[in-house]
Each structure stands twice: as C-alpha cells, then as structure tokens.
Amino acid sequence: MICLGIEGTAHTFGSGIIEDVNGRCKVHSNVLRSYQPKEGGIHPREAANHHATYASDIIYEAVKKADIDFSEIDLVSFSQGPGLGPCLRTAATAARALALSLNKPIIGVNHCVAHLEIGRGTLDNCKDPILLYTSGANTQVIGFAEGKYRVFGETLDIGIGNCLDKFGRSVGLKFPCGPDIEKLAKKGKKYLKLPYSIKGMDIAFSGLLTAAEQYISKKETLEDVCFSIQETAFAALTEVTERAMAHTEKNEVLLGGGVASNTRLREMVKIMAEERDASFFVPSKDVCIDNGAMIAWLGCLMYNSGIRMNIEDTSIDQRFRTDMVDVTWRE
Ligand code: AMP
Ligand code: MG
Numbered sequence: 001m002i003c004l005g006i007e008g009t010a011h012t013f014g015s016g017i018i019e020d021v022n023g024r025c026k027v028h029s030n031v032l033r034s035y036q037p038k039e040g041g042i043h044p045r046e047a048a049n050h051h052a053t054y055a056s057d058i059i060y061e062a063v064k065k066a067d068i069d070f071s072e073i074d075l076v077s078f079s080q081g082p083g084l085g086p087c088l089r090t091a092a093t094a095a096r097a098l099a100l101s102l103n104k105p106i107i108g109v110n111h112c113v114a115h116l117e118i119g120r121g122t123l124d125n126c127k128d129p130i131l132l133y134t135s136g137a138n139t140q141v142i143g144f145a146e147g148k149y150r151v152f153g154e155t156l157d158i159g160i161g162n163c164l165d166k167f168g169r170s171v172g173l174k175f176p177c178g179p180d181i182e183k184l185a186k187k188g189k190k191y192l193k194l195p196y197s198i199k200g201m202d203i204a205f206s207g208l209l210t211a212a213e214q215y216i217s218k219k220e221t222l223e224d225v226c227f228s229i230q231e232t233a234f235a236a237l238t239e240v241t242e243r244a245m246a247h248t249e250k251n252e253v254l255l256g257g258g259v260a261s262n263t264r265l266r267e268m269v270k271i272m273a274e275e276r277d278a279s280f281f282v283p284s285k286d287v288c289i290d291n292g293a294m295i296a297w298l299g300c301l302m303y304n305s306g307i308r309m310n311i312e313d314t315s316i317d318q319r320f321r322t323d324m325v326d327v328t329w330r331e
Helices: 044-066 083-100 109-124 160-170 178-186 207-215 222-248 263-275 294-306
Strands: 002-007 012-021 024-034 073-081 108-111 130-134 139-145 148-154 198-199 203-204 252-254 278-280
Touching: 002 044, 002 083, 002 294, 012 044, 012 139, 012 294, 024 044, 024 108, 024 294, 073 083, 073 109, 073 198, 073 294, 083 108, 083 130, 083 178, 108 109, 108 203, 109 130, 109 139, 109 203, 109 294, 130 222, 139 222, 148 222, 160 207, 160 222, 178 207, 178 278, 198 222, 203 207, 203 222, 207 222, 222 263, 252 263, 263 278
Parallel strands: 002 073, 073 108, 130 252, 252 278
Antiparallel strands: 002 012, 012 024, 130 139, 139 148, 198 203
C-alpha cells in the first residue's frame, strides 16, 4: 500500500510518500517547505498563502522523488487538526482535490497522533511509548490506554516552542528562536531561578517567560537566561513525562516535535529513561518535525484498520484533540 500524506497545520507544508512494508513504514519521499515570517510570529493567513503557493510544487516533487507515478498512489491522507484554521483548510483542499482527481480514498488524521505513530512505524523496538510531544503550539505527554491515545499532561497556556520563540523575539532573535537559544544556553553558567509550574500533570510556561524577560531588563546575560530557561522548562517536561511513565507502567519514551531537536532536552529525557531502565527513542529529524510522511503513515494505519471517509467527513478541526481519536489499528 502506497500513501501520499499532506501536512499543513502551521508553518510547514509538506508532502510525503510512504509504503507499508509488512507493517513497517518505509519512507519513499518527504518534501517540505516552511513559511518564514518577515517579522513577528506566524500569521495564519500568510502561512496559508505560502501553503497555497507551494502545495502543487511540493506534491509533484514528493511523487518525483519517490520515483512513482500518481496512478500508483493508493490513498491520500492529510492532517485534519489541530492547527491554524486557514493553514488546515489549504492543506485539506489540496488533499481533496488530489484524491478526487486520482479517484482514490481520502483519510483525515490527527497531527499529534501522527507524531507518535511515526516513531512506532520507523523505529525498531519502539512499540508502546509515552510520547513527549514538544512543538511550537503543542506540548503534550501522550500514551496509549484503553483504546485511545490519552493526554496525561499538557501545557495550560502556551507551547514550549512558543515560549522559546516569544522570549527570543523579545531579545531580538530570529524566528524560530529555539536553535539560537540552544546555542546561547551552552555558554550560560549561572542558574537564575525561574517559576517551575507543574499543576497536577500539566505545565504552565507563561510565568517563566515573564520572569525570563525581567532578568534581561535586570541586566543578567542572555546566555545565563537562555541556560536557565532550558534547565527549568525541560526539567518540568521531563518530570511530567516520568510521572506518565510511572502511572502507565510503560518503559519506552519517545520524543517528537521541533523542540525535540534540542540536545539538552534529549539528554535530560535520556537520563530519566536510563534511571528507570526504560528505552529512549527519537525519530530521525526528517520525520520528527512536522512532515507529510508521518501523516501518510497514520492514514495508512487507519485505512488498513477499516476506517473510511467520505469528502463530507474531511472538514478540518482546529481543536482536534488527541483523545478524540478512536484507535482502531492497535491494541
Ligand atoms: P514544530 O512546531 O514542531 O515545527 O516546532 C517548531 C518549534 O521548535 C519552534 O518553536 C522552534 O523554536 C523550536 N525548535 C526548533 N529547533 C529547536 C532547538 N534546537 N531547541 C529548541 N527549540 C527548537
Ligand atoms: Mg507537529
């Protein structure tokens, strides 16, 4: 089975082609392009315009790189949510047009679940992980329990990536700011105390953001503030992830999302996993960030488990929650 997936929840438009080879995901191509705001954060309509401009080029390139013909595609899938309305609508429109013109089935998938499934589909021995999903807008700790992917903990205000980007912008860094903050943090030496807010299993970052900005106006060095943000925020993420692992008695942890590129976050989660005798997994970078291949793979799993959608079922859902999905393709 060959599936073409389309991703467009936020800044990235991507198209990937995968094949189900005995239940494992083989990625044939995975092409993407990200909208870069000239200043400030992501403007949903401008990001959607970017997606509309490049959608057909990216889809054609994905097909070319996979070295297949359009007629060999068995299924089209796309990210139905959560995400920014105008971006989701653009990606969904592209997917519907493609499925209708090829006369092939279409499946809309949950973006967050796709981050988890691509880990299971591409990494050997990653079977039943707790996913720490850290991206711009989303921050969730997700695991499978009783037929659903449950959210054990999540941000109560802003995503961790958003927190880093907002802080970065306030000190003049270029978007996305995470990579620069990581570089600066490596040179930081002094730990400055920041709010560490875990409420139950959920996390809040806006207090930390405000306090970090205040340290800058009090003339603490940018390096020390970046170091302290990372140490505090990532420790909180690691703590919630560990609690979810303890609660569910799972012994695998998987990272996903753009912030998972960060070496310090990886290190902290890896140490936690080792201390619990658990396995630590990070997908390769091309499928860890927002991408079309993971959307294709989840579409394929859903289709093979018997799920079918009509065009009427493919409307987008900006607030599509991870735990709304009936997981029919695994136990
Ligand atoms: P996503 O929304 O999953 O595409 O992830 C984008 C987010 O990842 C942005 O907020 C970036 O600032 C952040 N990001 C990317 N690379 C890094 C890094 N090395 N360290 C921390 N955050 C990062
Ligand atoms: Mg994502």
